[in-house]
Amino acid sequence: MNLDFTFYNPTKIHFGKNALNHLQQELSAYGKTVLLIYGKGSVKKSGLYDQITDILQKADKRVVELAGIKSNPTYAQLQEGAKLVREHHVDLILAVGGGSVIDCAKGISVSAYCKDDPWKRYWIDCEEVTNPIVPVASVLTMVGTGSEMNGGSVITNEAQMLKNGRVFGPDAYPKFSILNPVYTYTVPKYQMASGIFDTFSHLLEQYFSGQDDNTTDYVIEGILRSLIHSAEIAMQDPENYEARSNIMWCATIALNTITGVSKEQDWEVHMIEHQVGAYTDCAHGAGLAVISPAYYEYIYAYGIDKFVRFAQNVWGIPTDTMTKENAALTGIKKLKDFIEMLGLPSTLRALGVQEDMLPLIANSTIQGGGYKHMTAEDILQVLKACF
């Protein structure tokens, strides 16, 4: 570990079949008014909405609601929530749903009392938050983003055709998150697979950077191996509690910053996907699944030893008798096989991208990279390779 770092994650996680039993006690630490925010009604179908409103009532809370958060939450919805917070003097924002709902809750939380234009201030200029932050908590129903234990907030500004991710500091992390793997059983298989690959990508994007011998890489390899094993089981048997609980926890620790400590990191795959998402509204993990193999085939030569290690330690390929080139490509081939096993697409076309969008996506993507710095032209090449 060569890079200095600060690690600080004050989110409390209640995990397991009985995790919701902690909600009432947790609520007692906050004031009377709760903004309950959720998506398009699946929490009502599953009965979770009734359970939670029942607990809110027992806890003597006044409840304000914001429903219908989209899978790519919009800045318009965020502004609507911020207005509710101000009008009702909300004391706690309780997000019930997946990463989209929690991301939106955090966006509302930091924006409600921002005196300037929050989009410009926080998602474009990435300024520090100095205004009051309304506490957020979550009940997670969909796995992948890790939003339940970090400061991430990806918001789509429809007017500007921009999907920007911002990572806020620990003050904006959920105060507590309730994770019951059983809630994820009702998620459609395609969404489950998309969430699994989102997690997978978070781990890869931290792993494929740096040249040092770093404990974090060993930890990531362990989580990847567990995730691969449990994903294979869950695709066959979605109600396998052991597999779904492992997947849920893998997703949380894959992006609670512990797998990023002392790592340079390379988030270019996410940067590209955000712009694909802005143009197509595709499932985030599906977008990542299309882009990742093409991206890693484009850059692997610049960090080849790490790709050899990936093949060996994550996929168990005996690389000793192979050329580095061959070993690295075999590892990426295994990644493709994994994506196929998950039933996710392998072309941008399948996500609804049209050929004339490619330069627009390439030119609007934030440039970065890890082993190789990516220019707009490099990004265009990657997009063409997976079109």
Add this chain to the structure above:
Amino acid sequence: MNLDFTFYNPTKIHFGKNALNHLQQELSAYGKTVLLIYGKGSVKKSGLYDQITDILQKADKRVVELAGIKSNPTYAQLQEGAKLVREHHVDLILAVGGGSVIDCAKGISVSAYCKDDPWKRYWIDCEEVTNPIVPVASVLTMVGTGSEMNGGSVITNEAQMLKNGRVFGPDAYPKFSILNPVYTYTVPKYQMASGIFDTFSHLLEQYFSGQDDNTTDYVIEGILRSLIHSAEIAMQDPENYEARSNIMWCATIALNTITGVSKEQDWEVHMIEHQVGAYTDCAHGAGLAVISPAYYEYIYAYGIDKFVRFAQNVWGIPTDTMTKENAALTGIKKLKDFIEMLGLPSTLRALGVQEDMLPLIANSTIQGGGYKHMTAEDILQVLKACF
């Protein structure tokens, strides 16, 4: 992951060569009076003491000191510190040293305003802390216990010949800890090796439990592999920053509760060592190194599949062609080789234990276990096997 759990760790870690630069800023969050506690003077020799008192002065703090904390901190020292806290109205206890000093700081922190006998209340009856807790922070100079990011406080009551460990809740965790691997360069090799094995043992004691497929086990395997790799480098080249930084971080995450989530855990090796330590004052990790192989040879048959997995995933032994028995024992043999590489002892005799102490140690050890419940007679057999 089958067991429900709550994960909550609010300690902030500043890690790296420049970590101390954060101290002044962190101090600004606390009141005027700081109790500075440290060991037997190595922090003065290294110059760290001067650096820290300089920062305390810049931060305009009033400093009270408690020096000479023993490697097995005593209840008498704890009481002395508690008296200082009350007399001087201390606002923050700053521990500079290894696990012993931090454990003692936490003990002082929860005891200072306890109206009853804190030893009985907190280390015997393990009651919840309801009295005010004085904030603790640490600057770590010795690696192994993980005390910098948890609620552990192992205290030796010399009058009662008892060394008891207590794990306090997150309110008693250090508020922040400063981890600079360079500070560990001056630790004598034997102490370094002892700390490495303490960490190793923490990981094993969480790993060797449960029958479920659990992400935590994959994470532990990753950390063990990193620790083995870096330990081999550090034994040859103690000033290898990369190796020492990996070892330091492995120690922290090995006992910050992330490697224990949804695990039954088996802390019997620590229980036995605590009593060996109470009778001999041996280095904690050295005690664990003597007991561990004998303990695991005694119990492996009760959880044989996990021991086969240990051989394969941690030591890279191709177990497919072996009997389970042979594979499990080969893994334990690798553990013995690792201990030998670290230059740690392999017999209780070498730690200063005398034969007539064995029944006393066995009978005073708290009984527990993982794959097998350990009676006093079982413990005696283990002690005899490594005498």
